[in-house]
Amino acid sequence: MQHLRHCQGFAQVFLIRSQSSKLSKSVIPSLSVWGGHLSSRWRSTGGHEKQEYNERRQKFRFALAGLLAGTGAVLAYKLHQGKVERATTPANLPVAQTSSLPVYTLEEVTKHCSLDNGVWVTHKGEVYDITEFVAVHPGGDKILLAAGGALEPYWALYAVHEQDHVLEILSEYKIGVLNTESIKKQESANPSDPYSAEPTRHPALQINSLKPFNAEPPASILSDNYITPSAIFFKRNHLPVPRVDPETYRLNIEGLPGVVSLTLSELKSRFPKHTITVTLQCAGNRRSEMNKVKQVKGLNWGVAAISNATWSGARLRDVLLYYGFGPEVAAKAQHVQFEGLDRDVTGTAYGASIPLNKAMSDEGDVLLAYEMNGEDLPADHGYPVRVVVPGVVGARNVKWLGKIVVSDEESKSHWQQNDYKGFSPGTDWDTVDFKSAPAIQELPIQSAITHPAEGATVDGSVGEVTVKGYAWSGGGREVVRVDVSVDGGNTWHVAKLRTSDNSQDPASPPPPGKAWAWKLWEIDIPLPYRSQELEIVCKAVDSSYNMQPDTFAPIWNLRGVLSNAWHRVKIKVSQDLKDQK
Amino acid sequence: MQHLRHCQGFAQVFLIRSQSSKLSKSVIPSLSVWGGHLSSRWRSTGGHEKQEYNERRQKFRFALAGLLAGTGAVLAYKLHQGKVERATTPANLPVAQTSSLPVYTLEEVTKHCSLDNGVWVTHKGEVYDITEFVAVHPGGDKILLAAGGALEPYWALYAVHEQDHVLEILSEYKIGVLNTESIKKQESANPSDPYSAEPTRHPALQINSLKPFNAEPPASILSDNYITPSAIFFKRNHLPVPRVDPETYRLNIEGLPGVVSLTLSELKSRFPKHTITVTLQCAGNRRSEMNKVKQVKGLNWGVAAISNATWSGARLRDVLLYYGFGPEVAAKAQHVQFEGLDRDVTGTAYGASIPLNKAMSDEGDVLLAYEMNGEDLPADHGYPVRVVVPGVVGARNVKWLGKIVVSDEESKSHWQQNDYKGFSPGTDWDTVDFKSAPAIQELPIQSAITHPAEGATVDGSVGEVTVKGYAWSGGGREVVRVDVSVDGGNTWHVAKLRTSDNSQDPASPPPPGKAWAWKLWEIDIPLPYRSQELEIVCKAVDSSYNMQPDTFAPIWNLRGVLSNAWHRVKIKVSQDLKDQK
Secondary structure (H helix, E strand, C coil): CHHCCHHHHHHHCCCCCCCCCCCCCCHHHHHHHHHHHHHCCCCCHHHHHHHHHHHHHHHHHHCCCEEEEEEEEEEEECCCCCHHHHHHHHCCCCCCCCCCCEEECCHHHHHHEEEEEEEEEEEEEEEEEEEEHHHHHCCCHHHHHHHCCECCCCHHCCCHHHHHHHHHHCCCCCEEEEEEHHHHHHHHHHCCCCCCCCCCCCCCCCCECCCCCCCEHHHHHCCCCCCCHHHCCEEEEECCCCCCCCCCCCEEEEEECCCCHHHHHHHHHHHCEEEEEEEECCCCCCHHHHHHCCCCCCCCCCCCEEEEEEECCCCCCCHHHCCCCHHHHHHCCCCCEEEEEEEECCEEEEEEEEEEEHHHCCCCCEEEEEEECEEEECCHHHHCCCCEECEEEEHHHHCCEEEEEEEEECCCHHHHHHHCCCHHHCCCCCCCHHHCCCCCCCCCCCEEEECCCCCEEEEEHHCCCEEEEEEEECCCCCCEEEECCCCCCCCCEEEEECCCCCCCCCCCCCCCCCCCCCCCEEEEEEEECCCCEEEEEEEECCCCCEEECCCHHCCCCCCCCCCCCCEEEEEEECCCHHHHH | HHCCHHHHHHHHCCCCCCCCCCCCHHHHHHHHHHHCCHHHCCCCCCHHHHHHHHHHHHHHHCCCCCCCCCCCCCCCCCCCCCHHHHCCCCCCCEEEEEECCCCCHHHHHHHCCEEEEEEEECCCEEEECHHHHHCCCCHHHHHHCCCEEECCHHHHHHHHHHHHHHHHHHHHCEEEEEHHHHHHHHHHHCCCCCCCCCCCCCCEEEECCCCCCEEECCCHHCCCCCCCHHHHEEEEEEEEECCCCCCCCCCCEECCCEEEEHHHHHHHHHHHCEEEEEEEECCCCCHHHHHHHCCCCCCCEEEEEEEEEEEEEHHHHHHHHHHHCCHHHHHHHCCCEEEEEEECCCCEEEEEEEEHHHHHCCCCCCCCEECCCCCCCCHHHCCCCECCCCCCCCHCCCCCCEEEEEEEECCCHHHHCCHHHHCCCCCCCCHHHHHHHHCCCCCCEEEEEEEECCCCEHHHHHHCEEEEEEEEEECCEEEEEEEEEEEEECCCCEEEEECCCCCCCCCCCCCCCCCCCCCCEEEEECCCCCCCEEEEEEEEEECCCCCCCCCCCHCCCCCCCCCEEEEEEEEHHHHHHHCCC
């Protein structure tokens, strides 16, 4: 609630142009239809209204299960497949100056900036009292950041809000319109689009969300390179990409005896440069498969939210020791927190933390990386400095690193506390207690098929099918075997693993517990006699002999993370012409 | 082959009394029947005989799939369930002095002690030429240890050989009998039973093999104590229990700058005493469930080849540093080998190794333990000193520790090289290449139900069922959740975990990566309405979010290790009398 201490200040910050010029006819009927279906707005607190409220609460929980927390976790149910582009040029509502509803001034709206005074927001010149909605907002009270002002700055950050069903829900709370003068005030305060300075991306990337930018390479090209080219390395941004001036860049470190503020050149010159090959994987990789069991909340990643690169930089351990990390600090500290320079409109930075022993261990290999694949970090991957935490979920590999805090506490960020955690299949949004589960750090064993593609047809006359893919495990556990089946998992063949591009010498085996990079695998399997359809399955084993679970339903979780059941691909086998003669 | 360098020496060692006094009538008909079925002995090497040989080779592979490697890996298919006792007082064959077969002297037998000269052995006064069998002996060329002498000393070590089907196979190779004088010679060289000095064991233990002794507590009492009482802690011995005099005991260390030979009191007085709670688990725990998919080779453990104890001793790291471990040693070494004082008749000790980084890491917590649960180690658990390697498979926790070797190589022991490794379900004894898989070190996530028992009936009128069990994971990964289902895995409930006995305060959470001890769990789950039968299922999740695989077939492996699929228990629900009124 600290965001709401100064209503007036926020009202000023939130002044923004109301984009009122376009009118989408298609949305209006849809809204009126839903207006009829949804119960009238509820205002009192007693008797059957309470029950009605609870029912509506459930309904919203359901309707909004995929709605974004206003904090970076992005809905991507693909309820509106192919509408990513449209979502960025949203269907606009009319400014209803001709409405019979009350007309408000911006000053009146700004007074309603707390649960005590009521929570009003504006959107495209209309005024909404969302006080009762706050409790059921899937993103929690982050919605209060917009209290007393315009929604647009937030929705500009998280384009996922710009969908029909969100507008439909919002319409239920409409209480009036802004007067013309107020709309002009908002327009005059128009901030630039926070996403206007995003870098150019490779056209091959398959986009899951434009704002923030989230995309993966096509699976078919992912395993073409042992080292993924930076341009097609999966992108997972929670906020707009910050443009950082390397000359003025400072890396601040707290929690050590003195005040530390490092320049980029100091980081590069003061500490030995280490280079390691590390695979990063999003916690939501392969979420689309879990989504088929039952809808989950999150970007609908395919199998390619994972990539492998060479990273160079200073070791975090070296830097912390240089600036005074010693027994006195160690006695109190348990975590190392990271803050990015990517911020939302309230100034809240992306944040995460890792356990102190990972950060300080000689074998942890945590880097403050300033190079990726031999070049400066690309803007999408954290220029000028990012953390690379080998063996640990992508979300802790904080990009555009601005601050390091050695602390007795985990990061308090949303992404550490209320996101990126695993739950039982029996846990839903009504029963989840985020405190009950640990923040994901090391990821479990994973593998997937990159070739052939689902639905592909292979030539039956060849007599065999070539299957390719990747395998990786968290915590430095080496992939020791990949089993592949072409009969749905009844019989298994052992694939050939490789640890370099075909033209290169294979990498020497990593020391125990330091297998940070994936293995690519390949196998030719004889086609079962006269088969017309095959279900290809893969599963990997790591050096702790962890295996992938067989199926998704038993590992289903409401955020759709840790989606590592066997990967299954169905293909067709073309008729063998020789047989038909 | 080094064992065979000195035939004459071995012949003397192998002289042993032939136990010829008892005659089992039941075996003789069985032998003659099998004599008819089995093809006549094959001697030449060309043409169709070769094919016949290969067919027989396959047959033996099958017939002997469970036969003991002569090295400690014990057959326990339970082909002969309940016959453990009988196996120790084997059905004896007659000394066939009246046979029409040739009569040999011991001197003649001892000449046939290599593949070049032929491999002859004696058993109960009979002579066998097993030259052709050597290649198909499941235990490999360890069988050559007995070449030129008596089988009895080996079979005394591994009572599993004393089974009808082994005798049947042996009978195929019979070529003659010993003369009376030779039999007397063997009798006069009669060594004492290597198992005559075994400690007394708790009567509650369920015995899987008497010689060597392997037993587990009943599952129903396993989870009664967070700290397993030493008496019922599962016992997994590969060889006879050595009786070690603490006064003359020496722990020798090789691979450091100087020669190190430590007394017990030096070990206790020179190094700080550390106490940690560590769960040990046999690689074969729950093998009996995997066995139901398809027969595997190994002791048929239930769910209780796992226990938890408090161990005290010196840290291996402290000892090695004290005696000169430094950068010079570290530059060359990669492993720390352990040798037990338990030896077979040839003097080969039990042996294993762990990676150097586990041994030397400040966080590895590897102990040279001399106390278990606050008392001197019991004889069955390694008195006076054993290694405790937290988070690592029991087999590396070498008991009766005699020697430590800091080395650039893994232990060359059978148990490190050709046992305790995992393979694909598609790998069988004809295709297995033990070099292709890493020795098991850290174990994967595991859990099992200890209450109710399979087939139990619960009172339906109570309306709920209490389910209890344990969960543990290797590598110090903490168990973070156990899911329990009473409908075969369709819906899941989260169990309550505990880290102490009920009467004690719960242990404080372990530091990340140092969760060495199991968690016990319990949950009351409502009975599905009017259910008459339930399938209870459990699965656990560790701090790296590793999950157990759903089923056994896809993780089946020829040695039946790493058996950690969901545990399933079927129970009955009694009729609710109130319903029937």
